[in-house]
Amino acid sequence: MKNAFLSRNHQYILLLVLFYFSSLAAQNYQKTAVGVKTKLQSMDVEVQFYSPSIVRVLKSPEGVAFKKESLSVNKKPQETKFTIQQKGDIVSMKTDKIEVELNLLTGKVSYLDLNGKSLFTEKDYGTQFTPIMDVKKNSFTVRQAFKLDQVEAIYGLGQLQNGKLQQRNQQVVLKNGNMNVSFPYFLSSKGYGVFWDNYAATTFTDNIQETSMESLGDCSDYYFMYGGSANGVVTQMRDLTGQAPMFPLWSYGYWQSKERYKNQQELMDVVAKYRELKVPLDGIIQDWQYWGKDSLWNQMGWDSATFPNPKGMADFVHKNNAHLMVVAWPGFGPETKQFNEFKDKKMLIDFDTWPPKSGAKPYDPYNPAARDIYWNYLNKGVFSIGVDAWWLDSSEPDHINVKDADFNQPTYLGSYRSVLNAFPLTHVSGVYDHQRATTSDKRVFILTRSAFVGQQRYGANTWSGDIQSTWESLGKQIPAALNFSLSGVPYWNADIGGFFAGRWKKDGGENNPEFRELYVRWLQFGTFTPMMRSHGTDIPREIYNFGKKGVWSYDAIEKNINLRYSLLPYLYSTAWEVTSQSASIMYALPLIFENDPKVRDINDEFMFGRSFLVAPIVKPMYTGKKEDKVFEDFSKTGSREVYLPEGANWFDFWTGEKLNGGQSVTKETPINIIPLYVKQGTILPWGPKVQYAEEKKWDTLEIRIYPGADGKFTLYEDENDNYNYEKGAFSTIKLEWNEQTKTVTIGKRKGSFNGMIKNRTFNIVLVDKEKGIGVSSTSNFNKTITYNGKAKSVKL
Known part of the structure; x- marks a missing residue:
């Protein structure tokens, strides 16, 4: 009995000692100017606020010295007001945006909104360091494990060619290569994002047990960003890693390329031919081996x-109002x-x-x-x-x-x-x-084939690599582009027609109807990407290789190139939103329609800016093979199903028909039509018919109003190709539509620049089934407004 009593007494004393030391440990943290730091689980741990919405968590083996200067992050920690409260082993830090909890025993860091609702959490004991040698340097395999809600969707990881919009339930090695652009970053449908700041190949794992990142490195180093919405996360990502500068206006025009122009005369002849045909062109590209x-x-x-006279070649391109890109x-x-x-x-x-x-x-x-x-x-x-x-x-x-x-x-x-x-x-x-x-x-x-987090600040537009010329590959480009944009980098494009097209040469190459149908559909998709660029090997891609006027393939290509140029005022103004407001050009539907659960995994539709719903055709409808012979058959019109997101009503761009959101519709798709819908409340500036982007000033613009909801749009203009806009040399004009009063207001012009249009005409069109539909400008205007920079309102 005595021994049993002593045993129980010793246990009691031991528990008191453990409680005493655990209490000491629980108090062993230090407040810093930007957060807290402590030692636990044989680790040095620091939580740093970069802003009220951005948190950096840095963990390393205790006492291991290292130097870490981020290549991706250019933001410095800003002075952030936060409060600290400790309850037992939990240290809670709260800003006016989020609450962060650090468990001083397990090392777990958790994130909550201001209502105490869990957003995201590490796993208990979720940080692991396994010693390895990196050549002659002592290093680690670093693994950080998190716990996600089973129902939340995540997006991002850069640009993967896996055909997925959502990126859950997979393991993938994030390593850059031709066709894959790998970002150790994801965005959640709960309104937060996570960037694992590591430059080695990273294994991303998501399964029912956990979500983790694992890489070679000296430390576990990641950033948590709370945006409150998916778009808000992209904004935080740009705040953390840098804003995208403006590209020149001409870069948004049409680009012609192939692998490769073998001499300077061949390149110049292409430019001359486009001018002769009066098909718009702004860029020509010289590929390798010059x-x-x-x-x-x-x-x-x-x-x-x-290339005996390369300067003469460049001068010729410029004389013909085009621009030269060289590899x-x-x-x-x-x-x-x-x-x-x-x-x-x-x-x-x-x-x-x-x-x-x-x-x-x-x-x-x-x-x-x-x-x-x-x-x-x-x-x-x-x-x-x-x-x-x-x-x-x-x-x-x-x-x-x-x-x-x-x-x-x-x-x-x-x-x-x-x-x-x-x-x-x-x-x-x-x-x-x-x-x-x-x-x-x-x-x-x-134009670059690869990227990493932060590349948007360096004037780069990434293309999706040397992809195959197949319908399957075309379909995969849509979610690849959207996840790339979701990852914070807004500028993306693909080789129109696919790069490797040798499979089509057997049956006629550029004369093969199957290839022509694929190329037309790919070009229609490319019309609604940040850069419209035709390129590939095996089969030439210039428009005149697809027939002449009156041939279905030629006409469809020409129609969409002209459509691109009509959209330049809209696109250039959207680009200014990218630069000034961290906006995007291509939006996955969940970014804009977060309250519609049906759009969470739609991987074949997207928004072009905030107004256009684009639904590319990714399957053949008019060509094929029978008994090993290629055929084309336009006797029946094909169609595809399009989901119109809930939260807005929509106009069919081609017909003016108004449709309710929250439903699927069947759209007939002749070879020259891509399903295209415009959100009610849209104000669309429609540009003049031109042969190159700067041929005509925007002194007369058609302004299309899509009624049904209030709307606004800011028309942006500058000097088109220099950095004076960074010094304030630009102007904006705010256009507004009041649905209740049926009033259009052209706001007071703000700002100025050299060459700015002082007086202009706005032709207002209220879109319906008779006016403002399709690619043709109309002379049947509702109102014409002469404008000298002062605010004007007109009632329709």
Whole structure:
């Protein structure tokens, strides 16, 4: 009995001691200027407020020193008011937007709204560090586990070619490569986003037990962003990683390209042919091998046999009111000056890159001195002839004959393995920063094959890689684009027609009706992406290869190119919203119609700006094969089902028919029609018919009003191609529609710039089944308003 008593007494004393020390541990945290920090579970833990809505959580093994300067995040922690309250083992920090709880025993961090409702949480003991060697450096496999609600949807992860809009219930290695742009980031339908700030390949896992990120690294480092809505999260992501600058107006026009124009005369002939046909064109692209043989790959100079007068070529393009984009690569052939200079300065990453068997190696873009050298050559050999834009191909980069030792290669920031996903970010930033330092008269416009978080601030438009020319691939581009935009980067495009089209050559190539139908439908989709660019190999893509006027394929292509140009005032004004308000150009439906559960996983429709619902055709309707023979049959009109989201009523763009939201409709789809609906309350500025973006000033604009709800739109204008807008050289005109009084108000013009239109005409059209429908401008206006910058209102 005595021994039993002593045993119980010892247990009691032990419990008191444990309680005492756990209480001490529970009080062992330190308030900092931006949050709190503590030591627990053999970890150093810090919670930092970057704003009332953005929280950084940084965890590392206790006492392990490391230096972390984010490549993606350019925001600094701002002074944030927050209160701290401790209850037992829980330290609660509250701003005027969110509440963050830190469990001082388990290390779990949880996030709640101001009503105490759970938003997101780590798992207890959810941070793990497994020691490994990263070449000669002691490092870790870092794993952070979270717990999501089973019913919430998540989006993002960059651009994956998996055909999914929602990204739940999968495991995927997030590693940049041709066709996949990998972001360790997701956005939740609950109105928050999470960015795992790590540049190594990351394994993302989501299953019924947990959601986790796992990477090579020195620390667990992630940002929680609360937006209150999906759009709000995108806004927070831009606040954290940078805003997108304005592209020049001409960049939103039509671009023609192929793999490749073999000499300067061929390129000039394409521009001349478009002008002869009076088909609009704003950009022509010169792809690879203008430098000559592969051993001189990317020498940033011109082969004298095929491009004897590159400046004369650029001058010809400009004389014909078009713009020239030229390709540059991150790898260099062994006979180039760049290769040898980078090699001598230990600025090459020693693995094989494109082209195969050439001996080409990539430079080290993580090194600022290497970026200086890269630009010096690019500026002297290419930019100096009058090039307007860059195609930074293979920017992930291509990795050929892959060996594990390749990832051990040193870079300026550590092993290539530890930073590989950030290659495109540093590469693109070097070109952007140097061109901006060279001139402010020409906006940077970069087309690039890869990206990483934060790339939107470097004037880059990412395309989806060397995709196959198939209907399946076309269908996958829609959710790929939407998740890329959801990830905070608004500028995206794809090769219209798909890159590899050799499968269609057997039955006639450009004369193959099957390919023509696919190309037309792809071009219709491309009309409603941030960059409208035709490109591919195997089969030429210029419009005159698809027949002539009167041929269905030619006519459909021409119709949609003209539609794109009519939409330029709308698109350019939307681009200003991207720059000034963190808006998007392509919206997944859940971003705008969050209260409609039916849109959560619709992966074949999207919003173009906030007004247009676009439903691309992703299956053949008029061509095919019978008994191994290709046919085309237009005797019956095809159709597709379109869901019109609840929360708005809609106008059929082509007919003016008004339809209720919250229902599926069947739309007839002749070969020259893409299902297109306009939200009630839309005010649409309709541009003039032009051959290039700046051919005509917008001194006379048709303003289409889609009645049924109040509406507003801000028309934005500036000097089109310089950075004076950053100094305030732009103007805005607010247009408003009052549904109850049927009144249009043209607000007072704000701002000014050189060349601004002082007096103009607005032709107002109230859209119905007779007016303001389809691609044709109308002379049957409801009202005509002369405008000199002062506010005016008219009743319809």
